[in-house]
Amino acid sequence: MAKAGHLDMLVEDWDMVPKYWAEYCQEHRAHPVARLFFYVAGFRGDWKALKQVFNFDRRQGIKNCSLLQVCWKCSATKGSHDVADVACAFTDTRGCARFWADLHTQCPWKYLPAYATLPGFEISAIVPDLLHVWHLGVGRDVLGSSLAIMLSNGVFGPGSAMNKLMEATNRLRRFASSSGYSLRLKKLTKNKLNWKQRCYPELKSSGYDTFVVHQWVMNELHTFPESLPADLIACLWASNHFLSIWTNAGRWLSPAEHANVKEAGKIFTQAYCALAKKAARDQVRLYKVRPKLHLLHHLARQETRKNPHYFATWMDEDGLKKLVKVLKLSDARSAEKRLLQRWLLGLPDAWKQ
Known part of the structure; x- marks a missing residue:
């Protein structure tokens, strides 16, 4: 299995393995045969794949009893059905929110999946996919709203929307080239930003382009610090902070890294939900809120120090x-x-x- 590459995600340095076995055999010479035991540490996949693998009966828009439950980890709902549904709305960012009391205590399926019969299986082992949760989900919403506001505030010069988008595209390309980033996004257009009437802005990009655009927007803020609301700048900073920690950390986060991620995740979810509530009151279509935001909340406040970056489907599409x-x-x-x-x-x- 090792030679076939099935264990590459478990061992960071294969040169250490022969040394380990040599030392182990010296200490246990009376036992030349070693019996190894493996157990599943986590399952990964996008929401659609996990739903089908585990027979989830709760997902975006699927009714479970009288509630629109959207999470397999807890009893969070969309908050749009009835009084009980609103009480467990996933937009509740408080630490005492009702759905946290049900964390990993309910079976989120109708038929028992085969994986659940494995020894040591726990619902907590089903990990949200960071790629789909952020880079193909919440990150697109944050950056789409950010760019829509920056375009409206004249960050990319005067003139028509087409001229502004052309200037934004040129700046993005120059930034990517100077930073050594590859960019699949050819140009920024109204369609790419979903910049239409009665629609929420959303950056339609690949996962890696979401990262590049995020870094570029952060760079633009050094020149135009007043172009975005303070809470949105806090969202951009906090998300960049916990994503950087996950990307650069090892398989297990240190206590300091874990504490940093929890605090930055708290800042992000509270600030973003506050922006969404204000936009709803002002009847402005900005800051789209989707159930993936709740999964990101789970990743940021999880008690385990396992790094979710290692459970993302970067190469598994x-x-x-x-x-x-x-x-x-x-x-x-x-x-x-x-x-x-x-x-x-x-x-x-x-x-x-």
Whole structure:
């Protein structure tokens, strides 16, 4: 399995493995045979893949009993159905919010998934995917609203919207080139920003482009610090802070890194929800709020020091597409078991290669 690359995410330096076994054998010469035990530390995948793998009956817009529950980890809801639904709205950023009392205590599925029968399985092992939660989710909303406000405030010069977008594109390209970032986003347009009437701004970009645009907007704020509301600047700073910690830290966060992430995550969620509430009162379409914001809240305030960066599907998109296709063609009551059986059947060929 090691030679096939299946354990690359578990070991950072493979040169240390032979040294470890040499030292282990010297200390335990009376026991030449070692018995190894493995257990699942976490499951990863985007929301659609996880829903199908674990038979989730709670997801965006799916009714569960009388509530619109949107999270498999707790009882958070959309807050738009009835009194009980509003009481557990995921936009409640308080530490005493009602849904935190149900954390990892409910079974979020109708049919027991095969993975749940594995020894040591816990619901807490199902980890939200950072790529889809931030880079393809909340980050797009934050940056879309930021750019819409910057364009309206004249940060990219006077003139028509087309001229402003052209100037913004040129600045973005120069920043990416000078910083050594690759950029798939050809140009910024109204369509790319979803800048339309009766629509919330959203940057339609790839995951990596979301990172590049985030860094560029932060750089522009050095020149135009008054171009954005203070709470939005706090959101940009806080998100950049905890994302940088996750990206540069090891598999396990240090106590200081863990505390920093929790505090920065708290600042972000409170500031962003405050902006969204103000925009709703002013009847302005800015700061879109989606259930992925709640999953980001989970990642930021989790008690474990496991780094969620290592559970993101950075290189797994093609594999997930094939996996979801197989699950769609199978009965929900046996889909997970069939998936595991197909994986086991393919292992011998993978090892031969």
